[in-house]
Amino acid sequence: MNTRQQLSVVLIAKDAAELLPECLTSVSWADEIILLDSGSRDGTAEIAERHGARVFHSTEWHGYGKQRQLAQSYASHAMILMIDTDERVTPELRRSIELVLEQPASETVYSIARRNLFLGRFMRHSGWYPDRVTRLYPRSYRYNDNQVHESLETEQAKVRPLQGDLLHLTCRDFSDFQWKQFAYAEAWAKQRHQQGKRCGIAAIFGHTAGAFLKTLVLRAGFLDGKQGWLLAVVNAQYTFNKYTALWALNHASRNGRL
CATH class of the missing domain: 3.90.550.10 (Spore Coat Polysaccharide Biosynthesis Protein SpsA; Chain A)
Structure with missing residues (x-):
């Protein structure tokens, strides 16, 4: 047995x-x-x-x-x-x-x-x-x-x-969720910066638009109703924060502020 x-x-x-x-x-x-x-x-x-x-x-x-x-x-x-x-x-x-x-x-x-x-x-x-x-x-x-x-x-x-x-x-609470998303974006950017990753302005907007379309269209977010549209915006915002934070770290490093 x-x-x-x-x-x-x-x-x-x-x-x-x-x-x-x-x-x-x-x-x-x-x-x-x-x-x-x-x-x-x-x-x-x-x-x-x-x-x-x-x-x-x-x-x-x-x-x-x-x-x-x-x-x-x-x-x-x-x-x-x-x-x-x-x-x-x-x-x-x-x-x-x-x-x-x-x-x-x-x-x-x-x-x-x-x-x-x-x-x-x-x-x-x-x-x-x-x-x-x-x-x-x-x-x-x-x-x-x-x-x-x-x-x-x-x-x-x-x-x-x-x-x-x-x-x-x-x-459950939108404000708390947003703060967590911002903290995750900051930690993600710091880790990528330490790994030597770089990001340009075009990449920021490209990734942001891509995140919105992927959530809403490719992943059929529109079928989730109002929440699907809102989540597409939130995912785009999170992506924008990630790549902008990485760009800012890169910029500060090039200018000797890190």
Whole structure:
């Protein structure tokens, strides 16, 4: 008889007290929950402990990739499910994960479809669904070092899609969402600048227009109604911020101000 694989759910968090209870409830069936807190001041750690999570603390921030690596290092079990505090595992997804855990261990990794919330609507198009992310995997794999848009380093592993969605409360509050987008754009630009990437004025506007058309037309954002049009503008704005921030860093460096 095969022994069921055990699962560690791993999260990184900061000031997530409002989101955390529902998130942790959706994974309460896991064998272990690990939460790495980055200096929360709103009771995040205490809430996590009340829900049975093992809580660790890190006061230094080296980017999302390395933070996920550190969080995973505290996990005890062979299989990892990496989620965020604004995500929830649906019952159908739970059943799919439990079926995987009943199988013999392998080097297979598993992708999950996310349903992303934008201004009150779970998007079905616009590039926001199925928005597959590789989140269930053997602990022999780890995330890369990217400061933002980090991803799992799977090498040549077989990727198998799971049934069931991961609900992602991407944009519940528009102002908060915009601030996060700006922070991501700034971190992206700094990382690219450090890698020696360059950007001209024409590229800024080309990428911006491309992001709008890709979201609205190529990814059928218009089928998501008003939210689809608004998301196309938001994606264009985010792209504009990324490339303009990179251009500004390049310009300051050439003029000796960095």
